[in-house]
Amino acid sequence: VIPAITLNNGVEMPEIGLGTIGNRSDEKMLEIVRAAVDAGYRSFDTATRYDNERALGRAFDRCGIPRDELFVTTKVWNSDHGRTRTLRALDRSLQQLGLDYVDLYLIHFPAPKLGLFLETWLTLEDLYLSGRARAIGVASFGVSHLERILDGGSIVPAVNQIELHPRWQQKTLRAFNEQHGIQVESWSPLGMGGALYEPVLAAIATKHDATPAQVILRWHMQQGRIVIPRSTSPSRIRENVGAVTIDPLDDGDLSAIDALDTHGRIGPDPDEWSEDDFDMRPRVSEVYGR
Numbered sequence: 001v002i003p004a005i006t007l008n009n010g011v012e013m014p015e016i017g018l019g020t021i022g023n024r025s026d027e028k029m030l031e032i033v034r035a036a037v038d039a040g041y042r043s044f045d046t047a048t049r050y051d052n053e054r055a056l057g058r059a060f061d062r063c064g065i066p067r068d069e070l071f072v073t074t075k076v077w078n079s080d081h082g083r084t085r086t087l088r089a090l091d092r093s094l095q096q097l098g099l100d101y102v103d104l105y106l107i108h109f110p111a112p113k114l115g116l117f118l119e120t121w122l123t124l125e126d127l128y129l130s131g132r133a134r135a136i137g138v139a140s141f142g143v144s145h146l147e148r149i150l151d152g153g154s155i156v157p158a159v160n161q162i163e164l165h166p167r168w169q170q171k172t173l174r175a176f177n178e179q180h181g182i183q184v185e186s187w188s189p190l191g192m193g194g195a196l197y198e199p200v201l202a203a204i205a206t207k208h209d210a211t212p213a214q215v216i217l218r219w220h221m222q223q224g225r226i227v228i229p230r231s232t233s234p235s236r237i238r239e240n241v242g243a244v245t246i247d248p249l250d251d252g253d254l255s256a257i258d259a260l261d262t263h264g265r266i267g268p269d270p271d272e273w274s275e276d277d278f279d280m281r282p283r284v285s286e287v288y289g290r
């Protein structure tokens with residue numbers, strides 16, 4: 001069983017969820033959701049932007065898991081910031097997913113140049129109070145964006161989902177979240193697969209009779225973070241959840257991974273970015289040499 005973390009409003013969220021970006025077809029989604037459910041996953045991370053909420057909802061239907069066992073996260077995209085659009089965006093997401101509520105609704109990016117993230121946050125607060133989201137949070141919010149909603153809002157975000165992997169560890173931002181009771185969730189926890197080939201990880205993995213992916217995921221979890229690794233392969237989906245049962249990493253292992261931090265951001269800078277498509281693949285090779 002995947003352990004859960006209690007968020008600041010008392011809602012329990014599994015420590016490992018399945019990332020779903022890139023999977024659009026009904027058939028592939030069903031295959032990976034079935035594999036994930038069989039392996040014990042109950043938490044699934046999607047977004048309007050991923051264009052797969054409908055496929056995910058259909059897969060839930062066909063797997064027959066009771067709604068109250070599922071933990072579903074989706075996100076409002078930049079082009080839906082602002083009150084009217086955000087309300088409509090969650091309606092649309094729920095309809096696509098075939099659900100009455102989501103477990104976690106996130107602002108996908110702060111998109112500060114649009115100047116609407118506080119208004120969007122206040123709308124999420126209303127959606128939370130209406131029961132259509134059991135918890136609300138943000139993604140890729142930096143300290144200045146968080147300060148703005150902590151000042152202007154009345155609910156502290158339950159989660160900040162941020163880019164976080166061995167070469168981009170965001171220690172200052174993590175500390176700020178912790179200080180305010182905001183749970184950190186790592187997106188691209190494996191550095192989009194690039195981080196798996198770090199030699200240090202191979203050595204730790206051999207020592208613990210584990211795989212590099214399990215070591216990285218365990219490192220995140222032992223430091224208190226939720227992870228949402230993505231895989232299209234049933235066997236790797238199972239492998240990743242095995243991070244829960246490997247031997248605990250010792251202090252030496254944890255600090256060896258901590259030492260990999262090189263400020264290697266793969267994704268876009270949330271302060272600068274709002275609308276354009278952003279190709280992260282070239283950045284994976286710049287950061288990890290893969």
Ligand SMILES: NC(=O)c1ccc[n+]([C@@H]2O[C@H](COP(=O)([O-])OP(=O)(O)OC[C@H]3O[C@@H](n4cnc5c(N)ncnc54)[C@H](OP(=O)(O)O)[C@@H]3O)[C@@H](O)[C@H]2O)c1
Pocket residue numbers: 018019020021045046108139140161186187188189190191192193194196213214228229230231232233236237239240267
């Ligand atoms: N909030 C945001 O803006 C944001 C941005 C990016 C991502 N996310 C979320 O975070 C999730 C995860 O991030 P991500 O998809 O970018 O990257 P990731 O989970 O760090 O890495 C995924 C890559 O690693 C490979 N992989 C997974 N498990 C493996 C294993 N055990 N052994 C070897 N290779 C393995 C996958 O390939 P295979 O499929 O071949 O296994 C895939 O290429 C996304 O799906 C999405 O839900 C959120």
